[in-house]
Amino acid sequence: MATVSEVAGNAGLVSNAIGAITAHIRMNELGPGDRLPSEGALSKELSVSRTVVREAFRSLAAMRLIDLRVGKRAMVAQLDHGAMSLMIEHGIDTAQINVQQIYDVRRTIEVRTATLAALRRSNDEARAILEHAEAMRTNFDAAERVMESDLAFHLEIARASKNPIFAMIVGAFQGVSRQTWPIGWRSRSSDSERHAMNDLHVAIAEAIVAGDPQAASQLMAQHFEESVKALLAAGVA
Numbered sequence: 001m002a003t004v005s006e007v008a009g010n011a012g013l014v015s016n017a018i019g020a021i022t023a024h025i026r027m028n029e030l031g032p033g034d035r036l037p038s039e040g041a042l043s044k045e046l047s048v049s050r051t052v053v054r055e056a057f058r059s060l061a062a063m064r065l066i067d068l069r070v071g072k073r074a075m076v077a078q079l080d081h082g083a084m085s086l087m088i089e090h091g092i093d094t095a096q097i098n099v100q101q102i103y104d105v106r107r108t109i110e111v112r113t114a115t116l117a118a119l120r121r122s123n124d125e126a127r128a129i130l131e132h133a134e135a136m137r138t139n140f141d142a143a144e145r146v147m148e149s150d151l152a153f154h155l156e157i158a159r160a161s162k163n164p165i166f167a168m169i170v171g172a173f174q175g176v177s178r179q180t181w182p183i184g185w186r187s188r189s190s191d192s193e194r195h196a197m198n199d200l201h202v203a204i205a206e207a208i209v210a211g212d213p214q215a216a217s218q219l220m221a222q223h224f225e226e227s228v229k230a231l232l233a234a235g236v237a
Helices: 004-027 039-046 050-062 082-093 099-120 123-138 143-160 164-172 174-187 191-209 213-233
Strands: none
Touching: 004 039, 004 050, 039 050, 082 099, 082 164, 082 174, 099 143, 099 164, 099 174, 099 191, 099 213, 123 143, 123 191, 143 164, 143 174, 143 191, 164 174, 174 213, 191 213
16 A cells, blocks of 8 residues: 555656646647647656656546547647536535625626627627527426526627637536526516516627627626525525
8 A cells, every 4th residue: 555655756746747748738839639748758758657647647637628538649628617617516515605606706707798799799699699598488388498598598698708718607607507597497486577587688688689788788787686686585695
């Protein structure tokens, strides 16, 4: 069995290997899909065992910085929201952050994305945003489908802002949103309140389609104020 010092020493080697691999990506200006050196080549270059390189690769893959596929060389990964999503959900599960804090951040970010989307969206993006909002109305009797359209609506707005960081952050919140959305839906005491929520999404979409950033931001702020009230009414802190 390995001693504590041996485990610590190996962890230090893995950490150093992670730093060396990310430096290699940066210095060689590698982009998504570009291949990294093999485990054997990195092992020789860094003067560490292949096990250390393998662990470094696994850590980088867990952070979604590289892609690992059986029988193929590791590749630089396309950025996504997976690692951030895990961190946020871990924060909720361990009571280090709460739902109200998440909605406070979401409100700040999504008021901005609505503003930018109204200014920057393409015609195809505007059409997709409106289609997601209208799908919420169409599928009113199928709550899960309404939820999926709602999540897609917010993510499409973030993408239309033309700032990929916003899209990553909004995407990262979707795991928590899938837990809180049904609560907010049920906490609305009548179908008329649920219809009003769906109508508000359509109004936001129409403001974005019309290229009206002021209306889009005001309506998005209203949406989050009402969502927070619904969660508070349901006892979600």
